[in-house]
Amino acid sequence: GAGVSQTPSNKVTEKGKYVELRCDPISGHTALYWYRQSLGQGPEFLIYFQGTGAADDSGLPNDRFFAVRPEGSVSTLKIQRTERGDSAVYLCASSLIAATGELFFGEGSRLTVL
Amino acid sequence: AQSVTQLDSQVPVFEEAPVELRCNYSSSVSVYLFWYVQYPNQGLQLLLKYLSGSTLVKGINGFEAEFNKSQTSFHLRKPSVHISDTAEYFCAVSDSEGGGTSYGKLTFGQGTILTVHP
Numbered sequence: 001g002a003g004v005s006q007t008p009s010n011k012v013t014e015k016g017k018y019v020e021l022r023c024d025p026i027s028g029h030t031a032l033y034w035y036r037q038s039l040g041q042g043p044e045f046l047i048y049f050q051g052t053g054a055a056d057d058s059g060l061p062n063d064r065f066f067a068v069r070p071e072g073s074v075s076t077l078k079i080q081r082t083e084r085g086d087s088a089v090y091l092c093a094s095s096l097i098a099a100t101g102e103l104f105f106g107e108g109s110r111l112t113v114l
Numbered sequence: 115a116q117s118v119t120q121l122d123s124q125v126p127v128f129e130e131a132p133v134e135l136r137c138n139y140s141s142s143v144s145v146y147l148f149w150y151v152q153y154p155n156q157g158l159q160l161l162l163k164y165l166s167g168s169t170l171v172k173g174i175n176g177f178e179a180e181f182n183k184s185q186t187s188f189h190l191r192k193p194s195v196h197i198s199d200t201a202e203y204f205c206a207v208s209d210s211e212g213g214g215t216s217y218g219k220l221t222f223g224q225g226t227i228l229t230v231h232p
Binding site (some may be wrong): 004031034035040041042061091095104106108109 | 118
């Protein structure tokens with residue numbers, strides 16, 4: 001499809017394991033954003049990319065979280081040594097470089113850490 | 115730093131009735147304002163936005179919102195709701211002075227679940 005694609009849609013893992021979440025943005029969108037949505041809360045900003053570089057990673061909670069976008073398209077959010085508190089829906093969004101003010105969101109990856 | 119408060123976590127309403135979902139924000143800089151909607155099992159979708167100009171903005175599906183700078187509010191309204199409007203609605207702000215695509219660095223409220231009953 002033409003929208004933002006996120007995989008996996010659901011991931012269950014054990015405490016301490018390593019997890020990767022993938023985001024495939026809309027073709028041609030240069031800006032890519034990661035958000036985290038905990039149960040009953042609004043999404044919280046994690047990081048955003050302008051092309052290949054992380055323009056702002058101030059929302060990453062700690063150094064267990066890392067994200068890459070090596071070719072300026074697909075992005076991967078990586079979580080090391082997962083903890084139960086990492087359980088949430090991880091949302092990816094993309095937008096054109098022009099300041100239109102509209103983000104296009106994927107359906108999210110639901111992470112459950114047991 | 116910015117914050118967004120959505121004053122109602124749940125709003126039940128009957129079909130064809132009017133509805134208002136309230137949103138207040140706090141920010142030390144000028145902001146852009148947004149409302150996003152999340153239908154069940156779907157991703158967030160932009161409903162409307164205020165970037166500049168007229169303080170009354172119209173969005174998709176008959177929704178509108180008014181930016182009130184003195185009251186730091188951006189309430190969402192619809193004069194007559196449909197069953198299909200049942201969804202969760204999120205108010206969000208971003209820094210309008212950051213430049214580039216930093217407008218996409220949004221601070222969201224906690225969401226308001228709108229349930230439209232027949």
